[in-house]
Amino acid sequence: MSKIILGIESSCDDTSAAVIRDSELLSNIMASQEVHRLYGGVIPELASRAHQLNILPCVSQAIDQAGIRQEDIDAIAFTRGPGLLGSLLVGTSFAKGLSIALGKPLVEVNHLQGHILSHFVQVPGAHKPVPQFPFLALLVSGGHSQIVRVDDYLDFTVLGSTIDDAVGEAFDKCAKVLGLGYPGGPIIDSLASQGDPERFKFAKPHIAGLDYSFSGVKTSLLYFLRDNMAIDPAFIDNNKADICASFQKTLIDILMDKLFKAVKQTGIRTVAIGGGVSANSGLRDRIAAEGLKRGWTTFIPERRFTTDNAAMIAIVGQFKYERGLLCPIDAAPISRALDYK
Ligand code: KG4
Ligand code: ZN
Secondary structure: OOOEEEEEEOOOOEEEEEEEEOOEEEEEEEEEOHHHHHHOOOOHHHHHHHHHHHHHHHHHHHHHHHOOOHHHOOEEEEEEEOOOHHHHHHHHHHHHHHHHHHOOOEEEEEHHHHHHHHHHOEOOOOOOOOOOOOEEEEEEOOOOEEEEEEEEOOEEEEEEEEOOOOHHHHHHHHHHHOOOOOOHHHHHHHHHOOOOOOOOOOOOOOOOOOOEOOHHHHHHHHHHHHHHHHHOOOHHHHHHHHHHHHHHHHHHHHHHHHHHHHHHHHOOOEEEEEOHHHHOHHHHHHHHHHHHHHOOEEEOOOHHHOOOOOHHHHHHHHHHHHOOOOOOOOOOOOOOOOOOO
């Protein structure tokens, strides 16, 4: 009997709804919120208001585009956390309302698990290979930077995490101090492709084990700009692409160094990347190249599955639903990082 899952994602500033049938994507509707660009970052109150406007059209379009009827849905999966509480509340409340109205079970999803399992979403006709267990996931987003060992669909062990900022924050902060706009990651990515990654050097952290730290490299950039601007006030304008390329390379080197260590420690040579920063061209090229050189099997998601989307929520929902892991109707959203379960 095939299973149809509706996924709902509203953890930050993207509202999304998706329908999958037996891992196959039938629709994935996204509404990004442009309003935050004006402020150079996500404004939580504006984000939840925009979710309220977007959620109904997103869900009904996802159902229409999937070519199904509401009553065909087997379960409703929603992002319970982590994220902005007001944003999560909109998706959670909507999912609960729909669950009651349709008499369909609810499944709660950890957003980070969604990023990692996005590799299992099948696009109709594509028959793409999926990671074999166990594999290592490099999860890089605006809020998290982790190396996670994945032994099964729902069996995760965090091997390393950031002790301060996430790598996406470092990208966004760099763009902000360079006056490039928000979100910074994609802008740095595109400027970096025109610059020299070896031109400037930034301090790298020395953290034991598999944990990350990105606050030092951010500070190193701030001092570097301050010192150079004192000599040449047009330093940023004259060197923008090289600064972006060098800063991006430093971030990628930091990510890769720990990944090499994790592969060595675990002996696992299947490596998958996920999360918003996995859209970065430099990181994608580097993972592919290192994989080839080191004999890893690498998984790089399609760009539409890197940033927040409901397809990844639906796929986790499917795996949990198949195992009978349903969620009570009184489950409240949780903004802090959740245990993987
Ligand atoms: O996964 P995501 O959409 O939201 C969170 O769960 O945090 O990740 C958003 C982050 C932002 O920091 C954004 O700047 C970064 O992903 N990002 C990128 C790129 N596209 C998005 N960073 C570097 N290069 C990109 N192309
Ligand atoms: Zn995310």
